Amino acid sequence: MTPDLILQIDGVSKRFSKDLDIAERTARTLGAKIAPVTVHAVDGVSLSIRRGEVLGLVGESGCGKSTLGRMVAGLTTPSEGKIRYNGQDVAGLKGAAARDAALKIQMIFQDPMSSLNPRMRVRDIVGEAPRVHGIVSRDRVPSYVEDILQQVGLDPSTGKRYPHQFSGGQRARVGIARALAVRPDFLVCDESVAALDVSIQAQVLNLFVKLREEFELTYLFVSHDLGVVEHISDRIAVMYLGRLVELGEAEDLIARPNHPYTQALVSEIPTFETGKKTYRAITGGLPSPMNPPKGCHFHPRCPHAHDRCRVEIPTLREVAPGRLSACHLNDRAA
Amino acid sequence: MTKLLDVRDLQTHFLTRDGVAKAVDGVSFSLDKGQILGLVGESGSGKSVTGFSILGLVDPPGRVTGGQIVFDGDDLVAGGEPMLRHLRGKRIAMIFQDPMMTLNPVLRIDTQMVETVRAHEKVSRAEALRRSREALVQVGISSPDERLQSYPHQFSGGMRQRVAIAIALLHKPDLIIADEPTTALDVTIQAQILSEVQELCVKSGTALIWITHDLAVVSSLADRLAVMYAGRIIEEGPTAEVIANPRHPYTRGLIDSVPQGKRHGAMLTQIKGMTPSLLNLPQGCKFAPRCPRADDACLVEPSLAPAGADRSVRCVHPHDEPPGKVLAP
């Protein structure tokens, strides 16, 4: 029995390398120890997303979650591995098939201001792609745009305005309308509510929940905010320094985190506990992704680290039904 | 007991091309020695401008146009820049959201810290260095000697913010004003800094104003909370009581908007509409257009009135009963 998978991420890696400039190359030929810097932003991630689910992807800055989201949205290509949409490798598609697949996966961006072209009116921002791609006939575009604006909770008469005439929350809605206008079935939300005020954030989260039902959407919800992710996701994937460390059903993962890093994240979600809370802070800062620790990336900050963690990379394996975790401690317990 | 800081009817206005924006309009609050106040609000609520006003750091076209800021018996508004220059960095310190507001990118940490010490006190270089080292240890930096020799760009964001906090602590100030200092940091780092700041305040008796948009962050840190909306304080009181029984519909809405601990996947209780523009505020209660309890009585602006022991609220129809549900998981 295989669940209906809409997207399969298969051993995907993304490396960014900074080539040496002339001065550095000269220095190198003269014997200086300079090597090209390579960052493994995403390091061998495999992940399947079921049709209709919300998969939350959490992690701290530099963990590669946004890069993974951008690869899924087709904005960058993986250095290694394949991304399959409905079973087809998206990199192998050509022409109209590639375009159709690209349109089916849309992205909602973090900054509601910079993600809207400041020189275009909202009706053009939303209506351009449907018109150009012939999704609706030219004369029906205005009414089509009005419909979509209404669906995301904007007054259709606001279509003639420019982005700077909107508040942050409204701009976020315009960004969502633009994505919906090409009739996608998969949305990558990259920190889509992070820049919004709390009260507006709740409005936009509610909108995501509503649209998911109305348009039968699947979400990859990328965020640093475990509280937000917990609320909206069916399953949660946790990344640390480019690697997937844990994956499981949302409520279960929050209630019983397996990986020490997930445990730390969960314990530090700010809650409305009043009175002096004692923070059981995990120690140390994030290591540089340019020079990550050997073995398990988390071992320098992990309270349970032992010798094996310093040399051997733990593999992601099933520790309970539907739960994957990459931690050597699970072998000890077994 | 005398108050360390007493802000009375503070007015800070910005004269813009399109009119006068009253960013802070009649804000009053006070702070005892060693007390932690959480100043909470969304963008445009005036929380940061309030903090900047206390230190006289409001840039033109903004100006403190009225009210008093009494710090340890002296009125800072009347005293103006000469008085502030004496206090700033010495008795009142500021921590910014971006630590690079404090740190100079081209100077080594030791140079910056020693200069800061000697700006207000005539001590030897060695003594200043010793105190700098001590301050770094205080904020949980494990190898202070190595850090002192470094430049700011060699640090991570969390480490920079720690150094900025250490600089703020150099003169053992009576009051620290912290403007969203952990907002740009990752959760695990935020937790570390929160715990350290809390400990420091308890140990040294420093009063703290923690300005933030995140109620959850201050709920475990602050002794008292003041919630701001459209340039006004709309609710004020002991943290535990404000969180457990928010009386202003806006405070209640803010708490309800936070997804943590809500039923998974369900609709969140949302505050309708959006924050009004400061140039075009509604008549009467500024929250009325977004408020589920508003009626004609709200067309006259209510004042911040006492509501129970040691609490006050600016509302015509405040909630009386605590909310029915459990807030924390």
Add this chain to the structure above:
Amino acid sequence: MTQVGISTPVRIDSPSRRIAKEFLEDPVAVIGLSLFVLVALIALAAPWIAPQNPYDLAQLNIMDSALPPGETSFGTNMTYWLGTDQQGRDMLSAIMYGLRISLMVALISLALAITIGTVVGVTAAYFGGRLDSFIMRVVDLQLSFPAILIALILLALLGRGVDKVILALVIVQWAYYARTVRSSAIVETRKDYIDAARCLALSNRRIMFRHLLPNCVPPLIVVATVQIAQAIALEATLSFLGVGVPITEPSLGLLIANGYDYLLSGSYWISLFPGIALVVTIIAINLVGDRLRDVLNPRLQK
């Protein structure tokens, strides 16, 4: 579903109106702009408002040769307010016609150089990589030679002619626009709205010219105002040196050159008045350009 944003109290001014408003707040810039409009109108209407057609030989009288300003013609009753040249040509009319040539050459070369520079600059910024490196090395090479030198060499090879001067000016100037557009396009390319457009599977051409380009216009306008003044000056220089426009279509520069020989013999007006016209035009454009730079520079805005 609740509707938001029905009563947004934000200002409805479009960006361009706001810029226009701010521009007009500086009296010096307003003077510059009025002067430029005046000059442009004179150039445009020269055939209808000039006292005589200075290149219709039938209208010239050799008897009126080199008359000082304010003298009256021997033949007709016409007063030469700015004097006449050696051929008895009214200087006022000659300047009006000369302005026409000068401005036409500058504007046509500007339009062509902007078009080429913009396409090249946007392409380099959008595709990046090797293409960008190659294009920018060409631009650097171009900009490392003095403009006047390149123009002189070109015209020495091509010969005189209005079209050849325009070609020379385009070749000298496109690189400025390419560099300007590229630097602002690189900043814009990194913004999310370009990624969003790519997500929507819009063609590269559409993204470059419909999305990217309009957002690179403000710095382009500033450079264009500086460059148009440069183009006028450069054309005048070339014509003065005798490699520019032909004698049959004299620009201000050629007028100055013509009078140069008589400067020492006391006929100062033949060179002086075209010179003043040239200086006034260039100053007017520079005043407008300075103010535009202030208004369009986001760093100077509050």
